[in-house]
Amino acid sequence: xxxxxxxxxxxxxxxxxxxxxxxxxxxxxxxxxxxxxxxxxxxxxxxxxxxxxxxxxxxxxxxxxxxxxxxxxxxxxxxxxxxxxxxxxxxxxxxxxxxxxxxxxxxxxxxxxxxxxxxxxxxxxxxxxxxxxxxxxxxxxxxxxxxxxxxxxxxxxxxxxxxxxxxxxxxxxxxxxxxxxxxxxxxxxxxxxxxxxxxxxxxxxxxxxxxxxxxxxxxxxxxxxxxxxxxxxxxxxxxxxxxxxxxxxx
Amino acid sequence: xxxxxxxxxxxxxxxxxxxxxxxxxxxxxxxxxxxxxxxxxxxxxxxxxxxxxxxxxxxxxxxxxxxxxxxxxxxxxxxxxxxxxxxxxxxxxxxxxxxxxxxxxxxxxxxxxxxxxxxxxxxxxxxxxxxxxxxxxxxxxxxxxxxxxxxxxxxxxxxxxxxxxxxxxxxxxxxxxxxxxxxxxxxxxxxxxxxxxxxxxxxxxxxxxxxxxxxxxxxxxxxxxxxxxxxxxxxxxxxxxxxxxxxxxxxxxxxxxxxxxxxxxxxxxxxxxxxxxxxxxxxxxxxxxxxxxxxxxxxxxxxxxxxxxxxxxxxxxxxxxxxxxxxxxxxxxxxxxxxxxxxxxxxxxxxxxxxxxxxxxxxxxxxxxxxxxxxxxxxxxxxxxxxxxxxxxxxxxxxxxxxxxxxxxxxxxxxxxxxxxxxxxxxxxxxxxxxxxxxxxxxxxxxxxxxxxxxxxxxxxxxxxxxxxxxxxxxxxxxxxxxxxxxxxxxxxxxxxxxxxxxxxxxxxxxxxxxxxxxx
Ligand code: SF4
Numbered sequence: 130x131x132x133x134x135x136x137x138x139x140x141x142x143x144x145x146x147x148x149x150x151x152x153x154x155x156x157x158x159x160x161x162x163x164x165x166x167x168x169x170x171x172x173x174x175x176x177x178x179x180x181x182x183x184x185x186x187x188x189x190x191x192x193x194x195x196x197x198x199x200x201x202x203x204x205x206x207x208x209x210x211x212x213x214x215x216x217x218x219x220x221x222x223x224x225x226x227x228x229x230x231x232x233x234x235x236x237x238x239x240x241x242x243x244x245x246x247x248x249x250x251x252x253x254x255x256x257x258x259x260x261x262x263x264x265x266x267x268x269x270x271x272x273x274x275x276x277x278x279x280x281x282x283x284x285x286x287x288x289x290x291x292x293x294x295x296x297x298x299x300x301x302x303x304x305x306x307x308x309x310x311x312x313x314x315x316x317x318x319x320x321x322x323x324x325x326x327x328x329x330x331x332x333x334x335x336x337x338x339x340x341x342x343x344x345x346x347x348x349x350x351x352x353x354x355x356x357x358x359x360x361x362x363x364x365x366x367x368x369x370x371x372x373x374x375x376x377x378x379x
Numbered sequence: 380x381x382x383x384x385x386x387x388x389x390x391x392x393x394x395x396x397x398x399x400x401x402x403x404x405x406x407x408x409x410x411x412x413x414x415x416x417x418x419x420x421x422x423x424x425x426x427x428x429x430x431x432x433x434x435x436x437x438x439x440x441x442x443x444x445x446x447x448x449x450x451x452x453x454x455x456x457x458x459x460x461x462x463x464x465x466x467x468x469x470x471x472x473x474x475x476x477x478x479x480x481x482x483x484x485x486x487x488x489x490x491x492x493x494x495x496x497x498x499x500x501x502x503x504x505x506x507x508x509x510x511x512x513x514x515x516x517x518x519x520x521x522x523x524x525x526x527x528x529x530x531x532x533x534x535x536x537x538x539x540x541x542x543x544x545x546x547x548x549x550x551x552x553x554x555x556x557x558x559x560x561x562x563x564x565x566x567x568x569x570x571x572x573x574x575x576x577x578x579x580x581x582x583x584x585x586x587x588x589x590x591x592x593x594x595x596x597x598x599x600x601x602x603x604x605x606x607x608x609x610x611x612x613x614x615x616x617x618x619x620x621x622x623x624x625x626x627x628x629x630x631x632x633x634x635x636x637x638x639x640x641x642x643x644x645x646x647x648x649x650x651x652x653x654x655x656x657x658x659x660x661x662x663x664x665x666x667x668x669x670x671x672x673x674x675x676x677x678x679x680x681x682x683x684x685x686x687x688x689x690x691x692x693x694x695x696x697x698x699x700x701x702x703x704x705x706x707x708x709x710x711x712x713x714x715x716x717x718x719x720x721x722x723x724x725x726x727x728x729x730x731x732x733x734x735x736x737x738x739x740x741x742x743x744x745x746x747x748x749x750x751x752x753x754x755x756x757x758x759x760x761x762x763x764x765x766x767x768x769x770x771x772x773x774x775x776x777x778x779x780x781x782x783x784x785x786x787x788x789x790x791x792x793x794x795x796x797x798x799x800x801x802x803x804x805x806x807x808x809x810x811x812x813x814x815x816x817x818x819x820x821x822x823x824x825x826x827x828x829x830x831x832x833x834x835x836x837x838x839x840x841x842x843x844x845x846x847x848x849x850x851x852x853x854x855x856x857x858x859x860x861x862x863x864x865x866x867x868x869x870x871x872x873x874x875x876x877x878x879x880x881x882x883x884x885x886x887x888x889x890x891x892x893x894x895x896x897x898x899x
Binding site: 312 | 800812846861864
């Protein structure tokens, strides 16, 4: 089984610890993981803002960079959803614009092999107990694209529930968007901030020491709101909790 | 002709004002959360909801594919049943037809059933210009009309008002238009409803002309269907001598069997009821019962153009249930008025820009009035993928493209004001497509990481006004991997090889170069 990590651009540049945690975790589970250097960004920021044409080279790059791997593991719900939901659309639109099937073919090559991290763990490896240890209180925020586009469902919770020592705290309005939304966060800053403030309030009220999610982009927004308000709650990617063990605690 | 109200600012500006209005926010929060929870309960009762939803979407799609056929079938059936059918290509023509029809009756007053289509075309204003007074009879529309206000929700147009405000509006304004509110009016729902009942009863009994929309039109029998909760609609549909219905062409369904699906989907999605309280159906007119004259005005107003767009056409499935508004976190905080047209919330964000033949600054901002969280798509009873359409319309704004306007394929240029963003997006794509440039950029960020202030000047302030910035780590993942995982001598070769290989394989690909391709 050849497994590649698609770390995503935001994790690469801003949250390398999440990528490192995925590597640690997968290796602990006996999976050899590779990091193809030709990878970069899935193109989501451009695509979701309307710059579909600017996204096209990145679709091809992704498909080429991950050629030959059986599984592509992505520690981001929204980037995995970008590949799975939007790459075929980009291909179809390019074909409709009379530019052939190259992008559609690229999408077809990668869509079935792209997995968000919790999907890979639960569906491919068939594990929910990954031997993690994190003796703290945590609340889980299901980020929108993981929740609704990938329909991750209970997978992240199943994994969290098996973490030794971890106390999961309920989050009011958990399934409500945090307000990040990519360029939405700056284009509609007032509404985005109002949504973020409500999310932060619910997180505080949960009494958890950290808020966990499968998307660092949302956590960047949530964490930014929390830290501006002087909150002590820590934003944490799920991978970092799952990588934590008794011998090497987070 | 534009569907948006005159002089509306772009969405972010209007929405910003609403987020500061704490009373509005708490009214909206309370109302939308209550109804969204109820809806979830009503939908969960049906084990076959998913199948119903698929059926609803498919019936609409099939009908839209053969819209011309079904509309002609409908016209024939309505005519055979004694009604008269009029075709209106746009708002101006529809208003002209209705005004003429009312004039012909010699009346100067009409009573109205709650209708989105007549709001879309600004019928009340058009009638007023011709000296005809149109009285809204839906309770919430009455509140809006008396308050000289605009509706802010499809189903609950006065959702932005609370009971105290409604009491004040009734006490102050009712007398000016008819029977005044009783003295010492309180703000209990029963008292408010009774005041409205007395005020409206007088209107119903005097009215000679009624104007309505319709939720559905059944092609096979020429039947119109109005679905409402108060019974006021039925009064307007049955008491006057003349009835004029203005209905969007996408409201047609082929048969009664198709209608059945929607009569299950609509009430549970909109009011969380199992069955709708007042469902009125009629075909044409009869001598002995109800209005003697019946006119159906079939309204296009941008719908055929919307139908021409492969991604956008799903918008026409909408049955105006407003479930998408009630779950939308943006609507909840921005309020309905920020959307600048009778269609607020997620459906407004995709419908308004498509119906408009004249692009306004508001139209260009509406597709961005969403975090793309997908809650709207999840609840939509006819499975309109609103996020997909939003992104599709965003493309139109920043890339331009081909659209159909009045039946003509037209090339639209990108909207103004996106030059800097476009340059940034293209630069980002270029960098992401050139790993060495990407690595250099990441290293530059790492070196400058202590220089990033927590408060940025514009446009960065849009982020940092309310949020701290993330800290740039001392090393990118890419560099960490290289440092710890790759044997030293392989490092450079791998880096270059990776890029070279990808480049080579992609020679002769579909990438479009040239003037519009820009940097790609
Ligand atoms: S888009 Fe869907 S959810 Fe929204 S009003 Fe229309 S039918 Fe209802």
